[in-house]
Amino acid sequence: MSWTEERIATLTKMWEGGATASEIATELGGVSRNAVIGKAHRLGLKARPSPVKANDKKKAAKKKAAPAKAPPPKAKAPAPAKKAKEAPATAKPEPKPAAASPGTNSQPIPNRQEDLPKIVSYGPGGFLRQGPGDQQAPIPPAPPRRLVPAKPDPSIADKTSLLDLNDRVCRWPMGHPGEPDFHFCGVKVNPGFPYCVEHCGRAYQAQLPRGARRPPPPLPFGGPRVR
DNA sequence: CCCTGATTCGC
DNA sequence: GCGAATCAGG
Numbered sequence: 001m002s003w004t005e006e007r008i009a010t011l012t013k014m015w016e017g018g019a020t021a022s023e024i025a026t027e028l029g030g031v032s033r034n035a036v037i038g039k040a041h042r043l044g045l046k047a048r049p050s051p052v053k054a055n056d057k058k059k060a061a062k063k064k065a066a067p068a069k070a071p072p073p074k075a076k077a078p079a080p081a082k083k084a085k086e087a088p089a090t091a092k093p094e095p096k097p098a099a100a101s102p103g104t105n106s107q108p109i110p111n112r113q114e115d116l117p118k119i120v121s122y123g124p125g126g127f128l129r130q131g132p133g134d135q136q137a138p139i140p141p142a143p144p145r146r147l148v149p150a151k152p153d154p155s156i157a158d159k160t161s162l163l164d165l166n167d168r169v170c171r172w173p174m175g176h177p178g179e180p181d182f183h184f185c186g187v188k189v190n191p192g193f194p195y196c197v198e199h200c201g202r203a204y205q206a207q208l209p210r211g212a213r214r215p216p217p218p219l220p221f222g223g224p225r226v227r
Numbered sequence: 228c229c230c231t232g233a234t235t236c237g238c
Numbered sequence: 239g240c241g242a243a244t245c246a247g248g
Contacts, residue, residue, distance in 0.1 A: 003240085021232065035241050037232060042239070048232070 001030035003039060011036060015045050160186030170196035172203070 001007070007028055014024045021036040028036070040046060160169060160183050170185035172195050187196040195203050 020230090022230080032241070033231090034243080038234095038241055039239090041233075046233080 001028075008039070008043065011039060012043065012045060015040050015048070159183030167194070170194070170199055172196065172199035 003011075010028060011024055014027065015021075015036075019027075021033045021040070025031050025033045025036045031039075159174075164184070164186065168189055170187045170189050172185040174183050174185060185196055185199055187198075189195060190197040190200045193200050193203075
C-alpha cells in the first residue's frame with residue numbers, strides 16, 4: 001500500500017485524536033503498526049505520550065550497543081548486563097513530573113473531567129466518533145423567516161412533474177432528481193406498461209446470455225478490508 | 228506474555 | 239520515503 005493523500009489524512013486525524021498506532025494500522029489496512037508510527041513521525045506528528053518515554057529525564061546513557069549498529073570509530077565495550085538501572089536515589093526534587101508538559105491536547109477547552117483521556121474512536125472513513133459530551137455547541141437556529149410558497153420553476157412549467165404522473169403517461173425520468181429541470185417523459189404510455197413505447201424499449205431489454213454478463217462493478221474503497 | 232510508541236537503518 | 243527490526247516502558 002502507498003500513502004495516498006486520503007490515507008495520510010486518516011492517519012493524521014486518528015493520530016492526533018489519540019488512536020493508537022495499531023488501531024490506525026488496522027483501520028487503514030495493508031500497513032503495519034510500525035509503518036503507521038514511522039509515517040507519523042515522518043509527518044512530524046510525533047509528540048505523543050509514549051509508555052517508554054514517559055519518564056524521560058536528561059539521561060545521556062541511552063540506546064546502548066544495538067546489534068550491528070556500532071559506529072566504526074567507537075570503542076567496543078559489549079557489556080553483558082543489558083539492563084542498567086538508573087540510580088533512583090537523588091532524583092527527588094521534581095516539581096512537575098510530567099503533568100504540565102504533555103502537549104497532547106493543547107486545546108483551550110475547559111476540561112472538567114480532570115485529565116481523563118478523551119475517549120475517541122473512528123469510523124470506517126476515519127471520521128471522529130463523538131461521545132455524548134463531545135458535541136459541538138449547536139449552531140444557533142436561523143432567525144425566523146417568513147415562508148414563501150415556492151413558485152414552480154418556469155423551466156419545468158410544461159414538463160411532467162411527479163404530481164402530474166398517472167397511469168396514462170410515461171413515467172420515464174428525464175434528468176436526475178434534484179436537478180431543476182427534473183421531470184418525467186409524460187408521453188402517452190404503451191398500453192399495459194408504465195412507459196411510452198420508446199421508453200419501454202429502454203426499460204425492457206432481453207436478458208443477456210449467462211456468459212455475456214458484464215463484470216460486476218468494482219467494490220468501493222478497494223474492496224473488503226484485509227486484516 | 229501482551230500492549231504501547233521511539234528509533235534505527237537497509238532498502 | 240518506507241517499514242521491519244529492535245528497543246524500552248507499562
